[in-house]
Amino acid sequence: MKITDLIVTPIAFDDPPLLNAAGLHAPYALRIIIEIKTDENISGIGEIAGGSAALESLNQAKAFLIGMDPFERNRIRIAIEKGFEGVKDTMNVGYAPKNVANRIYSALNIALLDLCGKAVEKPVCDLIGGRVRDRIDFSAYLFYKYEGAGGRFGMGKDAHDPEAIGWHKFKEQQFLTPEEVVEEAKAMCQEFGFKSLKLKGGVFEPQVESDTVIALSKAFGKDTPIRIDPNACWTLETSVEYGKILEPYLEYYEDPCKGQEAMAELGRLVSIPRATNMCTTSFDEIPSAIKLGSEDIILADPHYWGGIEATMQLGKICAVFGRKLSMHSNSHLGISLMAMAHLGVACPEISYAMDTHYPWQKDEVIKCGRLKFDDGAIVVSNEPGLGVELDYDALERLHQNYLKCGYTERNDEIEMQKVVPGWTVKDHIF
Ligand code: GKR
Numbered sequence: 560m561k562i563t564d565l566i567v568t569p570i571a572f573d574d575p576p577l578l579n580a581a582g583l584h585a586p587y588a589l590r591i592i593i594e595i596k597t598d599e600n601i602s603g604i605g606e607i608a609g610g611s612a613a614l615e616s617l618n619q620a621k622a623f624l625i626g627m628d629p630f631e632r633n634r635i636r637i638a639i640e641k642g643f644e645g646v647k648d649t650m651n652v653g654y655a656p657k658n659v660a661n662r663i664y665s666a667l668n669i670a671l672l673d674l675c676g677k678a679v680e681k682p683v684c685d686l687i688g689g690r691v692r693d694r695i696d697f698s699a700y701l702f703y704k705y706e707g708a709g710g711r712f713g714m715g716k717d718a719h720d721p722e723a724i725g726w727h728k729f730k731e732q733q734f735l736t737p738e739e740v741v742e743e744a745k746a747m748c749q750e751f752g753f754k755s756l757k758l759k760g761g762v763f764e765p766q767v768e769s770d771t772v773i774a775l776s777k778a779f780g781k782d783t784p785i786r787i788d789p790n791a792c793w794t795l796e797t798s799v800e801y802g803k804i805l806e807p808y809l810e811y812y813e814d815p816c817k818g819q820e821a822m823a824e825l826g827r828l829v830s831i832p833r834a835t836n837m838c839t840t841s842f843d844e845i846p847s848a849i850k851l852g853s854e855d856i857i858l859a860d861p862h863y864w865g866g867i868e869a870t871m872q873l874g875k876i877c878a879v880f881g882r883k884l885s886m887h888s889n890s891h892l893g894i895s896l897m898a899m900a901h902l903g904v905a906c907p908e909i910s911y912a913m914d915t916h917y918p919w920q921k922d923e924v925i926k927c928g929r930l931k932f933d934d935g936a937i938v939v940s941n942e943p944g945l946g947v948e949l950d951y952d953a954l955e956r957l958h959q960n961y962l963k964c965g966y967t968e969r970n971d972e973i974e975m976q977k978v979v980p981g982w983t984v985k986d987h988i989f
């Protein structure tokens with residue numbers, strides 16, 4: 560079998576006004592859908608974060624793929640690594656891998672595994688060693704949020720989708736206080752069955768966010784695991800102060816402060832497990848992470864660590880060096896959810912409910928429409944590949960969204976400045 564084409568399609572889908580340490584989500588989230596085609600009429604699909612650098616690099620990657628056998632994933636990876644050697648990733652977020660090759664190969668690896676699975680009629684989890692479980696739990700990803708639906712309905716009181724029902728209607732409300740976040744958590748858990756909670760912090764004064772964690776714990780009880788992620792905008796001192804307060808409530812403390820040194824020092828002063836998707840984000844950073852002791856849990860992500868197979872290897876490395884493994888996420892659709900789920904059922908080292916932004920989205924790009932959570936988990940079937948197919952009409956609609964929406968990069972800081980003039984990430988330190 561030979562690869563004949565790589566089709567790269569940028570898309571934009573509705574994203575509600577969620578708040579984080581970098582600012583505010585724009586009304587549209589950007590992703591790129593790829594499809595690798597072969598001379599045997601079998602193709603594989605993948606999905607990664609959007610932006611012009613990734614778009615350009617994926618289009619360049621085509622040259623390294625054409626004519627290759629999709630089963631030769633190691634050769635393809637080496638060709639991509641050589642082809643993009645030294646090219647820095649310009650993605651505008653702190654947790655992005657430092658080089659383009661890693662992110663581009665991540666997307667290709669997911670699509671190649673989907674393709675190979677479809678060719679041999681096996682699910683992706685079987686190609687990476689086989690499943691160790693049939694279902695993988697996800698956690699409720701809670702955000703402080705302005706009122707509105709995102710997309711063409713935008714933000715604010717008049718920005719509601721008249722057709723939204725159930726959870727989608729509820730999620731258009733504002734969630735800004737501890738009490739409102741408890742309501743959000745209850746509604747999300749009721750709809751999807753999640754049993755763990757993650758609060759995206761780094762938005763308000765730490766006292767408000769600490770009160771929110773405590774309110775969640777009171778509402779859900781001590782047996783519900785809770786995490787907070789201020790995305791490194793708390794100083795070490797603040798992280799220690801609130802770490803001590805939150806010790807009895809947290810399952811893990813995700814990136815409160817910035818950098819491996821500060822996270823290591825935090826570990827000496829506070830006894831909650833520390834997790835990261837910011838200070839240790841690639842294999843290159845593991846030696847210093849181990850030397851310093853900067854985290855207890857690495858939040859893996861097959862979109863950043865070099866794909867599904869590389870993330871399996873990360874699991875083994877984590878086990879050797881006494882790290883645990885959980886999962887990071889970004890605004891995404893069903894192809895990514897299934898890539899994460901196949902990894903989740905196959906990787907023995909993943910021992911926490913994984914993050915997903917999926918409940919915040921409404922659009923889909925796959926034929927079966929929105930994927931369903933079964934009591935908080937995704938059940939991985941024996942369907943070949945990732946088990947999902949591209950819906951070309953939906954792809955075209957979301958591509959048109961991309962062309963019309965006027966966004967080509969994610970920039971939460973600029974979005975926030977539209978609401979709070981002069982707001983900067985640099986000054987947003989607690
Ligand atoms: O979507 O606002 C967001 C998150 O803050 C995302 O950008 C982060 O990558 O989910 C993330 C995390 O740091 O865990």
Ligand code: MG
Pocket residue numbers: 788790813814835836837887
């Ligand atoms: Mg995080």
